[in-house]
Amino acid sequence: MTTVDQQQRPGPPAPRRRSRRDEILEIAVGLFAARGYHGVSMDDIGSAAGVTGPALYHHFAGKEAMLVAALIPVSEGLLHGGEARVALHPGDASAALADLIDFHVEFALANPAVIALHLHELDRLPEEPRRQIRRLQRLYVEEWVAVLSKLRPELDASEARVLAHAAFGLMNSTPFLGGEVDRRRRAALLREATIHALTGH
Amino acid sequence: MTTVDQQQRPGPPAPRRRSRRDEILEIAVGLFAARGYHGVSMDDIGSAAGVTGPALYHHFAGKEAMLVAALIPVSEGLLHGGEARVALHPGDASAALADLIDFHVEFALANPAVIALHLHELDRLPEEPRRQIRRLQRLYVEEWVAVLSKLRPELDASEARVLAHAAFGLMNSTPFLGGEVDRRRRAALLREATIHALTGH
DNA sequence: TAGACTCCTTAACGCACGTTAAGCATTCGG
DNA sequence: CCGAATGCTTAACGTGCGTTAAGGAGTCTA
CATH class of the missing domain: 1.10.357.10 (Tetracycline Repressor, domain 2)
Incomplete structure (x- = not known):
């Protein structure tokens, strides 16, 4: 499983090694590939990226x-x-x-x-x-x-x-x-x- | 969660020539293949087979x-x-x-x-x-x-x-x-x- | 014609999901 | 030091879906 376990809860922000958008996208691709588009929820993707589901709408239209x-x-x-x-x-x-x-x-x-x-x-x-x-x-x-x-x-x-x-x-x-x-x-x-x-x- | 499949006729009646069950299954396979498992609803399958969605539960456990x-x-x-x-x-x-x-x-x-x-x-x-x-x-x-x-x-x-x-x-x-x-x-x-x-x- | 069997119906429930809304904290350019 | 930008939060809404319930109509058999 692809685990990106950077900052969880509090503290200093992301190291920003590349755009957060691309980071999230890569995680989403892995999930889509593993469980299918309809088999993955926005909350799933958010969780894997260390954020909540609705947070994703700041990076993608949907x-x-x-x-x-x-x-x-x-x-x-x-x-x-x-x-x-x-x-x-x-x-x-x-x-x-x-x-x-x-x-x-x-x-x-x-x-x-x-x-x-x-x-x-x-x-x-x-x-x-x-x-x-x-x-x-x-x-x-x-x-x-x-x-x-x-x-x-x-x-x-x-x-x-x-x-x-x-x-x-x-x-x-x-x-x-x-x-x-x-x-x-x-x-x-x-x-x-x-x-x-x-x-x- | 794991439902028991009602597989075949459990009692005396022998398996049919080409049961309604098989007919429905073939339709479902076509839909699954075309739009993906999660992309097809029970109502979709029922409609394609000429019946309502819940009718399918007389042939399959789910x-x-x-x-x-x-x-x-x-x-x-x-x-x-x-x-x-x-x-x-x-x-x-x-x-x-x-x-x-x-x-x-x-x-x-x-x-x-x-x-x-x-x-x-x-x-x-x-x-x-x-x-x-x-x-x-x-x-x-x-x-x-x-x-x-x-x-x-x-x-x-x-x-x-x-x-x-x-x-x-x-x-x-x-x-x-x-x-x-x-x-x-x-x-x-x-x-x-x-x-x-x-x-x- | 009773009885069983097959096959279907409508109604409804409960939940999961995509999405929107409103607002808070941190970072940073000028 | 201010104000925008960034990135996130919780709460809530509407809806679509799988599933259950309850019952009825057609057909075959004895």
């Missing part, structure tokens, strides 16, 4: 806003990271794919909670932010589809999309396992499995 | 009992199917793996909603049934680990487990895509990707 604030940067980070990696290898689809895989695996291993959130709780959002996130996700997928289509011309776009989603499922399997295996070894296993899954050799 | 009733058969079905497939190929790990993959892909394509439920809502269960399901899942995973370990002796058990979970993530990616691609073609793509991911050739 519960939904917390989920949005947690999910948007993930989609943006994946998309921008993916675009950057692809741009590094113009005309070399094979190298671009290897770099995409490396990037995504590292991202998934570094942010398992947020990955799980993305997989499970996206549908709990209201129309507008959900559409925005879906749009970012779609653009990210299309980066993969473009690279895959160059690498395997026998596939049409929709087939490449199936493979891209399959690859995400593979690489995002990381939140489901406790760290019995060393992180670097796990990254290597996932990279190899993904490259073989997508290219067949 | 909301949790519905989730349990939906999830247990899935784990059992996967485990027993997996054991059966492995038993078909004694001493031939390669054939056993191919059969396991075929079985799991067909299962996932046939039951996307229930697969999504398993991935997302397992943690919403109370201790006891959750442990039972986790036990079934673990046994199923170990079927894969055993086959994988024979096929790739250079991996230790925990590494094989990482790969098994990765394969599940790949094959279970099917609920995330609408059927833009023909079902048989999709199954073929997932089978090939999985076998390559796990064996490397």
Whole structure:
């Protein structure tokens, strides 16, 4: 369990190592990932952060806003990271794919909670932010589809999309396992499995 | 808190052909998968089934009992199917793996909603049934680990487990895509990707 | 046609949750 | 030293939800 047991009751204020908002958000993400959006109450989040539930309204407009604030940067980070990696290898689809895989695996291993959130709780959002996130996700997928289509011309776009989603499922399997295996070894296993899954050799 | 599930008919009457209970359960599974366990109310489920919310209590002990009733058969079905497939190929790990993959892909394509439920809502269960399901899942995973370990002796058990979970993530990616691609073609793509991911050739 | 059985209804209860309101303490720039 | 900003508190409200209670109508069997 993620415990942030800084100042409880009285005394000197927070050390403010970074914005309180971000601190609270990280705690909320952990709870959402562990028990689901609807399974966590504002009081739960407050308690975990060392404050009461209503205190959270000084940092976020509401519960939904917390989920949005947690999910948007993930989609943006994946998309921008993916675009950057692809741009590094113009005309070399094979190298671009290897770099995409490396990037995504590292991202998934570094942010398992947020990955799980993305997989499970996206549908709990209201129309507008959900559409925005879906749009970012779609653009990210299309980066993969473009690279895959160059690498395997026998596939049409929709087939490449199936493979891209399959690859995400593979690489995002990381939140489901406790760290019995060393992180670097796990990254290597996932990279190899993904490259073989997508290219067949 | 923990309510006793009224499971089957306790007395003389034999189990029905396709009971109303099963009909309702399938509807509930669809709703749970689409909007999340906590995002669906008993009234929602009742309405979708053409009855009122409280009517459901004549078929299930409560909301949790519905989730349990939906999830247990899935784990059992996967485990027993997996054991059966492995038993078909004694001493031939390669054939056993191919059969396991075929079985799991067909299962996932046939039951996307229930697969999504398993991935997302397992943690919403109370201790006891959750442990039972986790036990079934673990046994199923170990079927894969055993086959994988024979096929790739250079991996230790925990590494094989990482790969098994990765394969599940790949094959279970099917609920995330609408059927833009023909079902048989999709199954073929997932089978090939999985076998390559796990064996490397 | 009695009796049992299945399946459903409306009404209501109690609680948990998201949210709002109003106000207090500490910190800090000018 | 003042006044704003920051970050929190307790109290309370409305509502949605899971659940219980009590009863009635249709169907099958003997």
